[in-house]
Amino acid sequence: MDEMPSRTNLATGIPSSKVKYSRLSSTDDGYIDFQFKKSPPKIPYKAFALATGLFWISTFLIIVGSLLLSGYISKVGVDQAVPVLIIGILVFLLEFYHLRIAFYAFKGYHGYSDDDIPDFDD
Structure with a gap:
């Protein structure tokens, strides 16, 4: 009789006969809390700078116009x-619309975040 070679766990090199298994708890639904945590938003500084610059240029154009x-x-x-x-x-x-959203996001008003302002991809 030929003996079948025992299977080994390729990641650890441990034969499968030596691996100990345990049951998952009955309350475990396969998810962990960490996967639902939202990462802090990246603040779009370039978009804020552009909006501020264009705001002042437009103010200047309104005054000049x-x-x-x-006369x-x-x-x-x-x-x-x-x-x-x-x-x-x-x-x-x-x-003005973009700066208003940025201001509300900075102040932390409900419903406004830095994700609402488009950012320039580097």
Whole structure:
């Protein structure tokens, strides 16, 4: 009779006849608490810096567009002042929205987190 070679555990090199097994507890459902813990969010500093910079540029464009429209800076026509004002207002609204989310996330308001702000992948 040929004897069958005993199986070994490849990871440890221990023959399977020497491995001791134990039953899992009846309350164990196969999950561990650690897998459900949320890692702390990565703060998107680049996105905050870009939003802040664009906010100040748009504020400057609104001021310049208003002064051009009123004729305080120079006597340009409405056709040159209105586009500056419109671009300033559009960028201002977008960046105000992003900065508001960033502020609420920083203060820890319920429903806001740093995950709501897109980050630039390095």
